[in-house]
Amino acid sequence: MIGIFDSGIGGLTVVRAIIDQLPGYDIIYFGDTARTPYGNKSSETVVKYALQNTDFLLSKGAKIIVMACNTASSVATESMVKRFDIPIFEVITPAVELSIKTSKKFRIGVIGTRATINSGIYEKKIMKINRKAKVYSAACPLLVPLVEEGWLKKPETAMIVKKYLHYLKVRQIDTLILGCTHYPLLKEVIQRKIGKRVNIIDSSVSVAEKIGSFLKSHAEVDNLLGKNGKCKFFASDITDQFEKTAKATLKRNVCLEHVRM
């Protein structure tokens, strides 16, 4: 199975992208809703949670792991690769590569949680590929709670998005990376506020493409993965709100199982 985890429901946008691009692959998802959100927590805490989540997914039969959470991808990738001897995918590198491939002016904006932006990982990775690129980042800590509340089309959300994007807009970026797996659910209002000429990079789509091309060239891993179209969803805490948002994101009924962490 493809094992996927996130701090909560944001990673379901990655599940959606994987189902679109790799239909039929068995998926096991874990949302750490008892400890959500990760974005304002320290690196040390997030690393510990990422390792625990992966132990759980491996115990359920996952053969590759997708960290469908930019905060965990930013701070825990090194520890994850050191600890686990299986393919680990994170959501940052695929988005970085796509941004460099498609940007014309190399004026790239990044939005994410405070932990992701503070880690400086996008700048580092972009500058490593193209030293002349200009990278502008903005932490948008209120967008995760707004998405989790389902406030996708409210005027208050639009105002808050506008305020967060102002810094990037005046710097005339031509590409904007959505550095948080919750943000694709706000793509419409983000596009409207940043301007239609800015190309938006959705990391959930990029990582699904990356996994697809990896599996094509690694038959020994691909053979380990079930292809019966099964999806299993686990969460460390279950509330009505979570099930509601999960259904809206995946456009199908989701049966969640509770697991103690």
Next chain:
Amino acid sequence: MIGIFDSGIGGLTVVRAIIDQLPGYDIIYFGDTARTPYGNKSSETVVKYALQNTDFLLSKGAKIIVMACNTASSVATESMVKRFDIPIFEVITPAVELSIKTSKKFRIGVIGTRATINSGIYEKKIMKINRKAKVYSAACPLLVPLVEEGWLKKPETAMIVKKYLHYLKVRQIDTLILGCTHYPLLKEVIQRKIGKRVNIIDSSVSVAEKIGSFLKSHAEVDNLLGKNGKCKFFASDITDQFEKTAKATLKRNVCLEHVRM
């Protein structure tokens, strides 16, 4: 020591009220910032966290416990009283008693997190004292993240507060209970949006008064408590944002120690 816990920084408003009303008493505070917020989590999860937090405070010498968190007070009080043989204070009963004492029309509004409002505890406790009271409740899940971001005076916050309070305003309440320890930090904008004729009950002040009168009539407990004006602060996760907000709430320098839960 007086042991106080909260899911994060909201409970610092209770610390402030206790310092105001019981100056000199030693205080030990634990903010469960690694697992914050509690307000959207299930009762079972919140009960488990409350018991763990109390075990920690007892191990550090706490002789009475204050649950400075309405979500924990709503769902965990019974389990806490059953498990621990020391005085346990919660923030709900004192606010309920004060609201009944001061309301004239007995049209009482309550705002809180989704978990607190779903528990229905305020209605139950108010109706037990005065069966003719009308209680109207509104969950305001975005106010905690707005407070934690320090967005106390932003226009977006005012708009969101207005939207949440609309239901209570049209029901012409004369009393509004702030059923979350974060909300006193938004008292100004809440008063403006609900109208100046509505009396706002701040549970942090009510619980401090309750503790004060309990200690006056229970010398055997009062004698166990140190009175050297010491305050110790622990958190399960430490970030810059937390220290900043803690300083602003208490108007003094706060030295936080990290503790693993």
